[in-house]
Amino acid sequence: MSLSLNEYIWQHRSDASLQRVAPLLLGVAQACSQIASAVRNAALNHASGAAGTDNIQGEAQQKLDVISNDIMVAATQELARVLASEEVEQVIAGNPTADLALVFDPLDGSSNLDVNISVGTIFSILSAPQGGSDEAVCLQSGTRQLCAGYALYGPATMLVITTGMGVNGFTYQEETGLFVLTHPDLRIAPQAQEFAINASNQRHWEQPIQAYIADCLEGRDGVRERDFNMRWVASMVAEVHRILLRGGVFLYPADSRAKTRNGKLRLLYEANPMAMLVEAAGGAASTGQMRLLAIEPTELHQRVPVILGAKDEVALIEGYFNQGNSKYGLAADTSGGISMRQAHPPSHQTLFETIFN
Ligand SMILES: O=P(O)(O)OC[C@H]1O[C@](O)(COP(=O)(O)O)[C@@H](O)[C@@H]1O
Ligand SMILES: [Mg+2]
Numbered sequence: 187m188s189l190s191l192n193e194y195i196w197q198h199r200s201d202a203s204l205q206r207v208a209p210l211l212l213g214v215a216q217a218c219s220q221i222a223s224a225v226r227n228a229a230l231n232h233a234s235g236a237a238g239t240d241n242i243q244g245e246a247q248q249k250l251d252v253i254s255n256d257i258m259v260a261a262t263q264e265l266a267r268v269l270a271s272e273e274v275e276q277v278i279a280g281n282p283t284a285d286l287a288l289v290f291d292p293l294d295g296s297s298n299l300d301v302n303i304s305v306g307t308i309f310s311i312l313s314a315p316q317g318g319s320d321e322a323v324c325l326q327s328g329t330r331q332l333c334a335g336y337a338l339y340g341p342a343t344m345l346v347i348t349t350g351m352g353v354n355g356f357t358y359q360e361e362t363g364l365f366v367l368t369h370p371d372l373r374i375a376p377q378a379q380e381f382a383i384n385a386s387n388q389r390h391w392e393q394p395i396q397a398y399i400a401d402c403l404e405g406r407d408g409v410r411e412r413d414f415n416m417r418w419v420a421s422m423v424a425e426v427h428r429i430l431l432r433g434g435v436f437l438y439p440a441d442s443r444a445k446t447r448n449g450k451l452r453l454l455y456e457a458n459p460m461a462m463l464v465e466a467a468g469g470a471a472s473t474g475q476m477r478l479l480a481i482e483p484t485e486l487h488q489r490v491p492v493i494l495g496a497k498d499e500v501a502l503i504e505g506y507f508n509q510g511n512s513k514y515g516l517a518a519d520t521s522g523g524i525s526m527r528q529a530h531p532p533s534h535q536t537l538f539e540t541i542f543n
């Protein structure tokens with residue numbers, strides 16, 4: 187029997203978080219179905235290409251970034267006390283009587299729009315207790331998320347959600363306009379056979395990432411003693427979806443360039459919701475040096491290094507970072523940034539053996 191999102195919420199009436207976020211979650215789902223339509227018909231509606239404006243990150247906005255943001259705000263502003271969006275510098279005031287906050291990336295992977303490759307929407311729902319500024323309400327650690335999810339606008343439109351216990355995927359049914367449960371209880375295998383990283387940044391990476399990827403690339407001829415596959419879509423939603431369905435790890439590390447010294451992805455509306463989903467599916471999410479969900483945010487649009495997916499593989503990558511810290515006595519970056527490792531690493535063979543033997 188196919189279960190719609192509404193029916194799923196009713197069936198899980200003992201899940202207090204789900205019941206609390208249900209109206210807002212349904213608002214998000216409605217917005218996502220509208221964004222899917224906007225994305226699908228953009229070329230026909232002259233909604234493709236650049237908007238001619240930059241967002242707060244200094245990135246050129248696509249028309250669809252702006253359209254998706256407006257759709258999301260219109261569908262949810264009455265249902266949350268405060269909204270925060272990748273595309274808007276300050277928080278957006280919502281309904282003062284509501285007790286939830288919604289933080290979102292309205293369109294993720296928008297560099298893929300003009301080439302008709304999958305994009306998505308990422309969202310996180312937090313409690314908004316009385317008192318405290320609207321911005322402070324959004325600056326809660328990922329462990330405090332009540333619900334997280336994403337919509338994927340690919341060959342099928344899907345909504346994938348968690349309230350912390352299990353991850354469920356719903357597929358949008360055109361005929362009925364409903365999201366139908368098609369992928370219940372998604373789980374990530376602890377071992378990975380596939381990694382995802384933008385290899386064009388290789389020369390800027392920190393030493394632990396250099397060493398880890400080099401070991402993967404050596405495959406069965408190196409210390410890993412097996413071959414790895416690689417993928418890079420450049421849409422985080424598509425990468426995380428693939429990992430939820432068939433495993434692997436995703437890395438967007440910090441690197442030596444000024445603009446990515448703390449990573450590229452945004453903590454509140456990219457890393458945290460994805461980390462909650464991945465952990466709820468049995469995986470792990472880390473900066474390389476700490477659990478992503480434990481970070482106490484300080485800024486709405488702050489960036490963070492992201493390593494997530496198969497639990498054992500993420501632990502292994504953390505081992506490369508720990509090894510770097512202890513063996514070379516590398517100083518922490520006192521400015522709060524991510525410190526770059528120094529040269530003179532041992533051979534990959536030695537590093538791997540020291541960590542795992
Ligand atoms: O072009 P790059 O650096 O590989 O970037 C890809 C990454 O940037 C992002 O596209 C950022 O998302 P936005 O489109 O929301 O800015 C991620 O989805 C993705 O992981
Ligand atoms: Mg994004």
Ligand SMILES: [Mg+2]
Binds near residue numbers: 251292293294295
């Ligand atoms: Mg975006």
